[in-house]
Amino acid sequence: MEVRLTVSLTREPRSVPLARRLCALTLSMLGCDSGSVRDIKLAVTEACSNVIEHAHASEHYELEFSVEGDLCEMRIIDAGTGFEPAVNGQSPPPSAAENGRGLHLIGQLVDEATFDSTPERGTVVRMVKRLHMVDGAFAGPGRETPNAERSGSPEG
16 A cells, blocks of 8 residues: 655644654554554654754744555655754764764664755755564555554554
């Protein structure tokens, strides 16, 4: 099954749980296992939280979310001031650092993460994760996911 969602969100803290729950609910309904759902929820939370904290020049941002086969792709797009991705997310921050762990964490949660950022033009965080499905999960048109509720809670 193929699913594509694009959502425009206001750059405010309450948009983060909305983005996270939209992704989690979609994945759960498709029959993804709880580990895949958990990792994607956390990666989306980190990427959206970075927009809230750092993309000051932008009032809105977009979440593009798609599932095709066993691949999930997420793009978080903002028109903020950008950052230097070459020095962000490549290695873990020093253990004493108070912040700066988000991009590294994203890289650990998904199979592929890219950060395309241009000063004064914004940032695109692209994340791809191979999904694992629970037994009996949605396999095509007309088939329901019998255990979607147990595969990963969309809450939180």
